[in-house]
Amino acid sequence: MENLNEYDRNGFIFPRSSHYVQVKPEYLIFNANLQGFAQKIAYITNLETKAKINPEDAYKQIRLL
Numbered sequence: 001m002e003n004l005n006e007y008d009r010n011g012f013i014f015p016r017s018s019h020y021v022q023v024k025p026e027y028l029i030f031n032a033n034l035q036g037f038a039q040k041i042a043y044i045t046n047l048e049t050k051a052k053i054n055p056e057d058a059y060k061q062i063r064l065l
Contacts, residue, residue: 040065 041062048058 037065
């Protein structure tokens with residue numbers, strides 16, 4: 001993983017799905033919001049997994065999203 005450039009590293013950590021068909025703008029907005037929400041959840045759960053925050057704080061932060 002040390003040989004990955006910054007673009008590859010960000011693509012691995014923050015994957016984005018591709019759209020191959022023409023979709024409505026509101027679907028794209030929903031998808032972008034959903035991916036942002038998933039990234040926030042992943043960040044909080046990773047902090048809890050690494051014992052940087054306790055489980056109760058992680059739960060509270062997730063509930064506030």
